[in-house]
Amino acid sequence: MKRPSRPGSLRLGLLLYPGCMPAGLLATADLVRAVNRRAGRAVFELAWLGLNRKPIVTEDGLTLRPRHVLGEFPCDVCLLPGFWAEKEADVETMLGRQAELIEALRQAPTGQALWSYCVGVALAAAAGALDGKAATGTWWFQHLLQRRFARVRWRFPEPLVADRGAVTASGAQGYLPLMTQQLGQWVSPEVMRDVEQVLMLPRPPTAHPAFRPVELMELHSTALRRLLVYAQSVPASELSLTRAAEHCAVSPRTLCRQIEAHTGRSAGAWLRLVKLRQVSDALTTSLAPLKVIGEQLGYLNESSLHRAFKQTTGMTPVHYRQAFGNVKSPQPPRRPVHPLRNKHVSVSTTETP
Known part of the structure; x- marks a missing residue:
């Protein structure tokens, strides 16, 4: 993918066309807004695109009006949604109806990435955007896609495939893994973790109350x-x-008052807690040893980190991982036991008369 059109931002076009399923586009708009708010800056810029600015009736009857014209508005990425299709003939019909859209996608500027999901992958393939690239698609149209777009290196067992600017996902809900995986490349893991917990999970996973x-x-x-x-x-x-106060453009004394007023903690204790929360996240989402985690987060002494973590949570890092972790240690493969070598197995024979 080419570099974003503006330093620190990525222009993402949400592409509308008659009969498209808009749920993924609307969910993406919410997701991007949440990421921007959580990051505290405009990491992504959204643009609703169409072949023209006329209102577009989507699959469920919802009418949406594009604000920009595809090809006239510079985007780093276009997100191409799917459409309703129950049989191969439905896909063929939509490909015929969207000939103008397919041609417009074919004329996309060099370097503009195209992300698609569900049956929208068929439109991307028809535009040649997937030629010579690896891609996936909805499995029940596997034979049609293989037959019609033989130049694509299809990898249907995989739910998400990225190859040189083309990102494809299978299933009607494919936009969710697609967008979380791609957005996660532009923001920190902490930003995506918070957004996923707030928007996607019915109930956030349990965390130690010390980090509240x-x-x-x-x-x-x-x-x-x-x-x-x-x-x-x-x-x-x-x-x-001092460094935190400089970042906030206030005096250290003012920052201390602000942090204590909102959190009930001293500024130094609150800042240390932010870093220890990152340690706790790494402990619960990976199997990396504390020494490696500490080095990645900028701690200079493993013993001091161990002591600070235990003082904060009342638990050692090992016990914390056991209590809150969601990554299991890989189990070594079990060697098969030959039945004749197992003393608990009896073998009986029957003579044939």
Whole structure:
């Protein structure tokens, strides 16, 4: 994918066409807005696109009006939704109806990425955007796609495939893994974790109550949310009250008052807690040893980190991982036991008369 049109931002076009299924586009718009708010800056810019600016009636009867014309508005990426299809003939019919759209996609500027999901992958393939590339698609149209678009290196067992600017996902809900995986490349893991917990999970996973003061949803101050993102990006050994105050353009004394007023904790304790929360996330989502986690987050001494973590949570890192972790250690493969070598197995024979 080419570099974003503006430093620090990615222009994402949501492509509308008659009969498209809009749920994925609307969900993506919500997801992008949440990511931008959580990151504290416009990481992504959205643009609703169409072949023209006339209102478009989607599959479920919802009418949407594009704000920009495909080909006239510069985008780094276009997201191509699917459409309703129950049989191969439905796909063939839509490909015929969308000949103008397919041609417009074929004329897309070099370097513009195309992301598609569900049966929208057929439109991307018809435009030649997947020629010579690996891609996936909805499995029940596998034979049609293989037959009609032989130049695509289809990998149907995989739910999500990315290859040189073309990202494809299978299933009507394919936009969800597609967007979370792609958006996650532009923001920190902490941003995506918070967005996924708030928007996608029916109930956030259990976390230790010691980290509640640095939870996104507990921070009602926009300034503190931005400070949280900043603190997460700074190595632990370099994070200081003075540096944090400079980032917020306030005096250290003012920052201390603000943090204590909103969290009930001293500024230094709150900043240390931000980093320890990152340690806890790494412990529960990976099998990396504490030494490696500490080095990645900028801690200079493993023993000091171990001591600080236990003082904060009342648990050692090992016990914390056992209590809250969601990654299991790989089990070594079991060697098959020959039945004749197992003393608990009896073998009986029957003589043939």
